[in-house]
Amino acid sequence: MRGVVHAACPHDCPDACGVLITIEDGKAVRIQGDPAHPVTRGFLCAKVAKYLERVYSPDRILYPMRRVGPKGTSGPDTFARISWEQALDEIAARFRQIATEFGGEAILPYSYGGTLAVLNGGSMDRRFFHRLGASRLERTICSDAGEAGLKSVVGVKLGTEPEQFAQARLIIAWGANIHGNNIHLWPFIEEARRKGARLVVIDPYRTRTAACADWYLPIHPGTDVALALAMLHVIIGEELYDADYVARYTLGFDALRAKVREYTPEKAANWTGITADDIRRLAREYAGTRPAAIRLNYGIQRCENGGMATRAITMLPTITGSWKEVGGGLQLSTSGAFKLKRSALERPDLEARTGSGDRPPRSINMIELGRELNERRDPPLKALYVYNANPAAVCPDHNAVVRGLMRADLFAVAHEQFFTDTCDYADLVLPATTFFEHRDLQTSYGHYYLQLSEQAIEPLGECRSNVETFRALAERMGFDEPCFRESVDEMIDLALGAEDSMCSAISRERLQAEKHVRLPFIPLANSGAEGEAFLPFAKGHFPTPSGKAELFSAELAAQGLDPVATFTPPVESRHGAAIGHRYPLEFLARKTDNFLNSTFCNLAGLQALEDSNRLDLHPADAAVRGVRDKEWVRVFNDRGSIRLRARVTADGESKVRAGVVAGALNWAKLAPGGQVNELTSDRLTDMGGAATFYSVLVEVAKE
Numbered sequence: 234m235r236g237v238v239h240a241a242c243p244h245d246c247p248d249a250c251g252v253l254i255t256i257e258d259g260k261a262v263r264i265q266g267d268p269a270h271p272v273t274r275g276f277l278c279a280k281v282a283k284y285l286e287r288v289y290s291p292d293r294i295l296y297p298m299r300r301v302g303p304k305g306t307s308g309p310d311t312f313a314r315i316s317w318e319q320a321l322d323e324i325a326a327r328f329r330q331i332a333t334e335f336g337g338e339a340i341l342p343y344s345y346g347g348t349l350a351v352l353n354g355g356s357m358d359r360r361f362f363h364r365l366g367a368s369r370l371e372r373t374i375c376s377d378a379g380e381a382g383l384k385s386v387v388g389v390k391l392g393t394e395p396e397q398f399a400q401a402r403l404i405i406a407w408g409a410n411i412h413g414n415n416i417h418l419w420p421f422i423e424e425a426r427r428k429g430a431r432l433v434v435i436d437p438y439r440t441r442t443a444a445c446a447d448w449y450l451p452i453h454p455g456t457d458v459a460l461a462l463a464m465l466h467v468i469i470g471e472e473l474y475d476a477d478y479v480a481r482y483t484l485g486f487d488a489l490r491a492k493v494r495e496y497t498p499e500k501a502a503n504w505t506g507i508t509a510d511d512i513r514r515l516a517r518e519y520a521g522t523r524p525a526a527i528r529l530n531y532g533i534q535r536c537e538n539g540g541m542a543t544r545a546i547t548m549l550p551t552i553t554g555s556w557k558e559v560g561g562g563l564q565l566s567t568s569g570a571f572k573l574k575r576s577a578l579e580r581p582d583l584e585a586r587t588g589s590g591d592r593p594p595r596s597i598n599m600i601e602l603g604r605e606l607n608e609r610r611d612p613p614l615k616a617l618y619v620y621n622a623n624p625a626a627v628c629p630d631h632n633a634v635v636r637g638l639m640r641a642d643l644f645a646v647a648h649e650q651f652f653t654d655t656c657d658y659a660d661l662v663l664p665a666t667t668f669f670e671h672r673d674l675q676t677s678y679g680h681y682y683l684q685l686s687e688q689a690i691e692p693l694g695e696c697r698s699n700v701e702t703f704r705a706l707a708e709r710m711g712f713d714e715p716c717f718r719e720s721v722d723e724m725i726d727l728a729l730g731a732e733d734s735m736c737s738a739i740s741r742e743r744l745q746a747e748k749h750v751r752l753p754f755i756p757l758a759n760s761g762a763e764g765e766a767f768l769p770f771a772k773g774h775f776p777t778p779s780g781k782a783e784l785f786s787a788e789l790a791a792q793g794l795d796p797v798a799t800f801t802p803p804v805e806s807r808h809g810a811a812i813g814h815r816y817p818l819e820f821l822a823r824k825t826d827n828f829l830n831s832t833f834c835n836l837a838g839l840q841a842l843e844d845s846n847r848l849d850l851h852p853a854d855a856a857v858r859g860v861r862d863k864e865w866v867r868v869f870n871d872r873g874s875i876r877l878r879a880r881v882t883a884d885g886e887s888k889v890r891a892g893v894v895a896g897a898l899n900w901a902k903l904a905p906g907g908q909v910n911e912l913t914s915d916r917l918t919d920m921g922g923a924a925t926f927y928s929v930l931v932e933v934a935k936e
Contacts, residue, residue: 235255235256235257235258236255236256237253237254237255237256238253238254238256238687238688238689239251239252239253239254239267239684239685239686239687239748240252240253240254240668240669240686240687240689241350241668241673241675241684241685241686241749242277242281242668242675243348243349243350243353243354243668243673243675243686244280244281244346244348244349244829244832245346245347245349245375245829245830245832246278246414246415246679246829247415247418247566247567247677247678247679247680248272248273248278248415248416248417248418248677248679248680249349249675249676249677249678249679249680249682249684250266250267250270250272250273250277250278250281250417251266251267251269251270251273251682251684251748251749252264252265252266252267252273252277252281252686253265253266253267254669254689254690256689256690259690259691260690261285261288261289261669261689261690262285263285264277264281264282264284264285265277267748267749269748269749270682270748270749271396271680271682271749271751272395272396272417272679272680272682273417274417274420276417278416279827279839279842280827280828280829280833280839283836283838283839284667284669286836286837286838287650287667287833287836288667288669288670288690288693289693290651290836292651292652292835293650293651293664293693293694293696294649294650294651294652294656294662294663294664294665294696295664295693295694295695295696296314296315296664296694296695297314297315297316297317297319297320297661297662297663297664297695298312298313298314298315298661298662299312299313299315299319299320299323299660299661300312300659300660300661300662301313304638304639304641304657304658305635305639305657305658306657307652307656307657307902312662317695317697317705320661320663321705321706321709322709323661324618324646324661324706324709325706325709325710327616327644328340328365328616328710329710331615331616331644332365332366335612335613335615336366336612337365337366337367337368337585337594338366338367338368338594338595338612339368339612339613339614339615339616340362340365340367340368340614340615340616340617340618341367341368341370341597341605341614341616341617341618342358342362342367342368342370342618342620343370343599343602343617343618343619343620343622343624344358344370344372344619344620344621344622345372345374345375345599345621345622345627346375346621346622346830347620347621347622347623347832348621348668348673348699349675349676349678350668350673350674350675350686351573351578351673351674351675351676351725351728352578352673352674352699352700352721352724352725352728353621353671353673353698353699353700354621354699355575355578355579356578356579356700356724356728357699357700357703357704357707357717357724358620358699358703359578359579359580359581360579360580360583360703360707360714360716360717361703361706361707361710361712361717362618363579363580363581363582363583363584363585364580364583364584364585364707364710364712364714365585365710366584366585366594367594368594368595368596368597368614369593369594369595369596369597370596370597370599371596371597371598371599371922372599373598373599373600373917373921373922373923373924374599374600374627374628374923374924375531375923375924376531376534376566376923377918377920377921377922377923378534378535378539378540378543378918378919378920378921378922378923379529379531379533379534379539379540379543379565379566379921379923380543380565380566380921381540381543381920381921382534382539382540382541382542382543382544382545382547382920382921383543383544383547383565383566385540385544385783385786385788385789385920386544386547386548386551386777386782386783386784386786387547387551387770387775387777387782388775388776388777388783389569389769389775389776390565390566390567390568390569390570390678391567391569391570391769391770392562392563392564392565392566392567392769393526393560393561393562393563393564394564394567394680394681394766394767395417395418395421395564395679395680396421396766397421397526397559397560397561397562397766398418398421398422398425398526398528398560399421399422399424399425399428399560400425400524400559400560401425401430401524401525401526401560401561402425402429402430402431402522402523402524402525402560403430403431403433403518403519403522403524403525403526404422404425404430404431404432404433404525404526404527404528405433405434405435405519405525405526405527405528406432406433406434406435406436406442406446406528406530407435407436407457407527407528407529407530407533407546408435408436408457408529408530408531408532408533409434409436409442409528409529409530409532410436410440410441410442410443410530410532410826411442411528411530412440412441412442412445413440413441413442413826414530414824414826414829415528415530415679417679418528418679425560426447431447431448431518431522432445432446432447432448433446433447433448433449433450433515433518434446434448434449434450435450435452435457435460436449436450436451436452436532437451437452437453437454437821437889437890437893437927438821438823438849438888438889438893438895439451439887439888439889440826441826450507450511450515451506451507451889451890452505452506452507453504453505453506453806453807453819453890453892453893454536454803454806454819454821454893454927454928455536455537455538455542455802455803455806455819455927455928456501456504456505456506456800456802456806456808457505457533457536457542457545457546458538458541458542458545458798458799458800458801459496459500459501459504459505459800460501460505460507460512461542461545461546461548461549461798462492462493462496462501462545462798462800463493463496463497463498463500463501463502463505463512463516464512464515464516464519464549465489465493465496465516465545465548465549465552466493466494466496466497466498466501466516467498467512467513467516467517467520468516468519468520468549468552468553469489469490469493469552470493470494471517473516473517473520473521473553474520474552474553474554475552475553475554475557477554478551478552478553478554478556478557479551479552479554481773482551482770482772482773482775482781482782483551483552483781483782483783483784484777484779484781484782484783484784484785485783485784485785485786485796485797486552486784488784488785488796488797489548489552489784489785489797489798492795492797492798492799496800497509498510498512498513504800504802504808506890519549519553520553523555523558523561524555524558524559524560524561525550525553525555525561526555526560526561526562526563526564527546527549527550527562527563527564528563528564529543529546529547529563529564529565530565531565532927533546534918534921534923535918535923535924535925535926535927535928536803536806536918536925536927536928537801537803537804537805537916537918537919537925537928538800538801538802538803538918538919539918539919539920539921539923539925540918540919540920540921540923541794541795541798541799541800541801541919541920543565544798544920545798546563547563547565548782548784548798549563550562550563551770551782551784552784556768556769556770556771557768557771558768559766559768562768562769562770564679566678566679567677567678567679567680567681568676568677568678570681570735570752571676571677571683571735571736571752572731572734572735572736573674573676573728573729573731573734573736574727574728574729574730574731574734575728577727577728577730578724578727578728580716583714583716597614598917598922599624599628600628600629600915600917600922600923600924601915601917602624602628602634602637603628603629603630603631603632603633603634603635603636603637603915604630604633604915605637606633606634606636606637606638606640606643607633607636607637614643615642615643615644616643616644616645616646617638617643617644617645617646618645618646618648619645619646619647619648619649619655619659620647620648620649620665620699620702621699622655623649623653623654623655623830623831623832623900624655625638625653625654625655625657625658625901626653626654626655626831626834626898626899626900626901626908626910627830627831627898627910628910628915629910629913629914629915629924629925629926630872630910630913630914630915631873631901631908631910631911631913632872632873632911633872633915635658635901638655638658639658644660645658645659645660645661646659646660646661646662646663647659647661647662647663648662648663648664648665648699648702649662649663649664649665650664650665650666650667650696651835653831653835653900654831654900654901654902657902663697663702664694664695664696664697665696665697665698665699665702666692666696666697666698668686669688669689669690670688670689670690670691670692670693670696670698671688671692671698671700671701671721672685672686672687672688672721672722673685673686673721674686674725674728674729674744681751681752681754681767682749682750682751682752683736683739683744683749683750683751683752684744684748684749684750685725685741685744685745685748687745700721700724704717704718722741725741726741729741735752735753735754736752738753739752739753754767770782784797785797789920794919794920801919803925803928804916804928805819805914805916805925805928805929805930806819806928806930807819807892809928814930815932816870816871816930816931816932817892817930817932818854818892818893818894818930818931818932818933819892819893819894819929819930819931820868820870820893820894820895820896820909820912820929820930820931821889821893821894821895821896821927821929822895822896822898822909822910822912822913822926822927822929823895823896823897823898823927824897824898825843825845825897825898825899826842826843827839827842827843828843828845828898828899830898831898831899831900834899834900834903835900835903840903843897845896845897845898845899845903845904846877846878846899846904846905846906847877847878847879847880847896847897848866848868848877848878848879848880848894848895848896848933849880849887849888849889849894849895849896850866850879850880850881850889850894850933851881851884851887851889851890851891851892851893851894852881852882852883852884852887853884853891854891854892854894854933855879855881858933858934858935859935860879860881860933860935861879861881862879862880862881862882863878863879863880864878864879864935864936865877865878865879865906865935865936866878866879866933866934866935866936867933867934867935867936868894868896868912868931868932868933869912869931869932869934870912870929870930870931870932872911872912872913872914873907873911873912874907874911875896875904875906875907875908875909875911875912876905876906876907876936877896877906879933894931894933896909897909898910910926912929912931913925913926913929914928914929916928
């Protein structure tokens with residue numbers, strides 16, 4: 234028997250591709266991009282194109298396993314196979330014992346973007362932990378600073394459709410490696426360039442996208458706020474802004490004008506490393522080219538001032554009126570359009586109250602896991618349940634995280650597809666399905682198409698989805714609420730049932746028939762008929778407290794932040810409080826092109842495309858330290874020390890500028906010289922409580 238099943242890629246990528254999976258006799262034999270999907274357009278990234286290698290890898294975890302060897306190790310003698318019944322009974326017994334002795338808050342769920350599918354990303358799991366009274370997890374590690382900055386101006390996570398980039402005359406990729414991790418936007422950019430558009434890339438690292446740019450501007454890490462404010466200085470000072478749009482649809486322009494007077498291009502040049510002449514040229518080209526689109530990505534918000542950086546950049550299309558034009562505006566995230574009925578999926582009303590009175594369970598920021606596991610808390614963390622995440626690889630201050638995971642009194646469960654770094658510290662490991670093996674609903678943060686992802690094959694071995702696992706755990710715990718017995722289709726129907734939502738006009742049956750459905754924008758004030766270009770803010774209607782784009786924010790003022798915007802150098806930066814410190818180099822703990830955070834790191838076909846045990850080093854910094862290309866070096870600060878092989882190229886070909894070095898994320902067990910997060914800190918961003926992976930100072934020494 235042969236057939237083709239439509240699914241949707243759930244991995245942490247804005248493209249959320251439509252996928253066609255060919256099945257022969259119950260086995261997947263081919264994967265391809267859906268040619269009918271308006272954004273996927275028939276091709277896949279290098280990672281997902283090799284997905285059969287992932288699904289059928291001999292390294293898949295296929296059965297529940299109990300640790301029999303010491304924590305910190307994995308291998309054939311480290312775990313013993315057990316039944317699902319034994320695993321569920323053990324988890325339920327330990328959770329009951331911990332909750333009785335210490336309270337539900339002593340148990341922490343830990344999950345993030347291993348899947349962005351709606352149900353397996355956050356539904357039955359949230360119900361379970363709410364009902365248990367577990368500590369709440371603040372899931373902030375990736376995007377919350379940028380989202381807070383964006384919403385502080387425009388009120389919602391909406392932006393320019395990817396299809397509209399083909400109409401732009403100028404495109405700025407700001408902290409966005411489109412060619413590496415947003416590849417389905419690239420054909421629209423190339424279409425625009427064939428019609429004469431220019432691509433400008435602003436990035437501290439010479440990415441694949443930067444190498445393709447018409448104009449590449451390397452910027453010092455953490456100084457994007459200063460560049461944006463200097464551009465605003467030029468645009469406002471030379472009256473290049475859209476006075477009518479500003480008057481009608483913005484609040485606080487006079488305060489912005491006063492603020493940016495101090496951010497001259499000359500002053501910004503000192504911070505950013507971009508010349509004053511180039512800053513003026515960039516501002517004039519951006520304001521004078523219509524339409525102009527900005528693709529802003531989350532790289533810029535992984536610094537201590539990440540929220541302010543996103544806020545300042547979001548002001549640019551607001552004062553130029555670029556939101557009015559097809560092919561204008563800005564895209565950071567489109568996820569605000571997918572207003573599903575999350576409360577019905579997650580059931581926060583189930584949350585057990587703890588302590589005295591009506592106090593809700595405590596919240597723990599996922600970035601501070603190392604601190605939380607090692608410090609004395611009341612109650613202490615006694616159990617950790619990890620799914621959709623690999624904190625032993627992706628969490629900052631890696632050494633502190635590992636110390637916490639090594640605690641003999643910590644009961645840890647990992648629900649995984651492979652033996653990741655986190656599994657090395659788990660007491661129980663449960664086998665998880667891939668998206669081939671379960672049914673789900675898929676949104677996007679890079680386009681406006683909702684999709685149903687069909688199950689293509691039966692689960693391998695004894696793998697179970699998050700939904701089925703937490704359903705079974707709820708039964709073991711004796712949770713008898715009807716919501717724990719709802720089927721996948723019933724939950725999809727609940728998710729689509731939000732009032733005043735574009736999703737409510739789309740039924741599960743329609744999704745099943747059409748595979749992908751563009752959100753119907755008719756209910757929004759600025760949209761035309763279904764299928765027309767979506768211009769979310771062409772006529773204002775910003776969902777902010779004032780109803781306008783807030784160039785001055787009373788909410789930020791109430792939080793003790795600058796209500797307009799300001800540049801505060803990161804503490805760990807060349808201009809920060811640590812200037813003159815014994816660690817003079819700014820370190821980018823960057824992502825690779827062919828892995829996705831820590832996903833795909835273990836696949837041989839993708840490992841062959843990466844060399845993640847390298848340190849990019851500018852020739853000037855290498856010369857001072859006597860380092861040559863391919864020599865081993867030690868990269869260190871107070872948090873840790875790792876060993877990498879230097880990559881030193883000619884000045885014009887260097888991936889980094891002088892004063893900056895870069896290493897790539899990998900699994901710790903696949904990084905024999907140490908992993909980059911041994912050097913990063915758990916310091917939080919100015920807004921949103923996100924991670925500061927790119928605000929790190931180090932020194933490099935030749936071995």
